[in-house]
Amino acid sequence: MQLSVLKKLVYCHSTPGAESEVYALLAGQWRAAGWEARSLGRYAVLAERPGQRRGAPTILVCAHADSPGYIISSITEGIGTAVPLGAPVFKRPTQKVTARSGSVRTEVSISNNCHGDVTFPAAPGLQRGDRLAFRPTWRHSADGRVQAPFLDNRAGCFLLTQLAQVLPPALPANIVLAATGGEEFTGFGASVLARAVPADLVLCLDATYSSQEQGIFLGGGPVLTLSDRSVLISPEVHQCLAELCRSWGLPLQVEVYNYSGTDARAFPLAGNPALVLPLLIPSEGNHSPKETIDCADLSTCLELLTRLCSDAGAQAALLAEPSAPGGS
Numbered sequence: 001m002q003l004s005v006l007k008k009l010v011y012c013h014s015t016p017g018a019e020s021e022v023y024a025l026l027a028g029q030w031r032a033a034g035w036e037a038r039s040l041g042r043y044a045v046l047a048e049r050p051g052q053r054r055g056a057p058t059i060l061v062c063a064h065a066d067s068p069g070y071i072i073s074s075i076t077e078g079i080g081t082a083v084p085l086g087a088p089v090f091k092r093p094t095q096k097v098t099a100r101s102g103s104v105r106t107e108v109s110i111s112n113n114c115h116g117d118v119t120f121p122a123a124p125g126l127q128r129g130d131r132l133a134f135r136p137t138w139r140h141s142a143d144g145r146v147q148a149p150f151l152d153n154r155a156g157c158f159l160l161t162q163l164a165q166v167l168p169p170a171l172p173a174n175i176v177l178a179a180t181g182g183e184e185f186t187g188f189g190a191s192v193l194a195r196a197v198p199a200d201l202v203l204c205l206d207a208t209y210s211s212q213e214q215g216i217f218l219g220g221g222p223v224l225t226l227s228d229r230s231v232l233i234s235p236e237v238h239q240c241l242a243e244l245c246r247s248w249g250l251p252l253q254v255e256v257y258n259y260s261g262t263d264a265r266a267f268p269l270a271g272n273p274a275l276v277l278p279l280l281i282p283s284e285g286n287h288s289p290k291e292t293i294d295c296a297d298l299s300t301c302l303e304l305l306t307r308l309c310s311d312a313g314a315q316a317a318l319l320a321e322p323s324a325p326g327g328s
């Protein structure tokens with residue numbers, strides 16, 4: 001698996017509400033693979049193949065383009081203050097970040113204050129509303145691990161570019177690939193997407209936490225979220241997907257939470273009755289300057305996505321309506 005596109009995504013600026021660099025990179029990759037790309041304002045970007053089949057089911061594969069960061073709220077007497085967008089985490093007393101003001105980037109060091117905000121020595125040209133994000137770094141080790149900031153969710157965006165390349169031309173379903181903005185703060189991008197694409201099946205790509213308690217490990221395969229604040233998967237759907245993965249020889253991990261969440265929430269809230277499956281890449285150091293994933297999980301997830309988009313029988317099994325209760 002070529003990781004050059006993932007590295008380029010990591011080096012894009014993409015705090016919530018400022019995702020244009022990731023959008024542009026994705027659109028370029030999709031068009032190069034023969035897909036037609038378009039924007040939903042600044043809320044999302046999506047791609048479809050020419051010649052969508054009338055009457056075929058629609059599968060939407062989506063990932064959020066943003067990662068947590070900060071927005072400058074004030075600069076007074078040479079000291080800047082910034083508030084978090086999402087939940088960025090760093091443990092050092094100070095942390096190097098890249099400040100973005102228009103097309104100009106400046107490196108500054110931030111410190112946590114007692115109010116949950118961060119402060120920094122002001123640099124020339126910075127103003128209220130400018131964004132701060134962890135300084136991009138990249139490490140790909142011999143054991144197949146990648147360590148970098150923003151892998152939540154540049155990993156999901158990377159899978160969207162790879163899926164566009166590997167899907168065969170003839171498919172039983174219409175496939176829509178999409179990246180949303182603001183998942184880490186507001187969730188507006190997924191809300192717009194959910195109303196714009198009347199999908200039958202939504203495959204929501206994101207990152208999750210490794211957890212010894214839940215048996216979620218790097219290298220163990222993609223993770224299906226059975227419950228969190230954004231989704232509840234029925235036992236029948238869980239069993240169906242687990243059986244499909246067994247038949248394909250693919251590992252599938254599962255997790256259960258009653259907090260946190262993904263873009264999956266937006267679809268039922270929009271009145272979209274699509275089945276939504278969160279398929280997540282396990283990670284360590286989530287939302288920190290040093291997130292870690294295993295490339296084997298990317299490969300396995302890409303294979304699973306390809307199967308789900310290509311197998312009409314699997315689609316029919318997952319989308320089968322629940323049996324109606326019998327009358328008396």
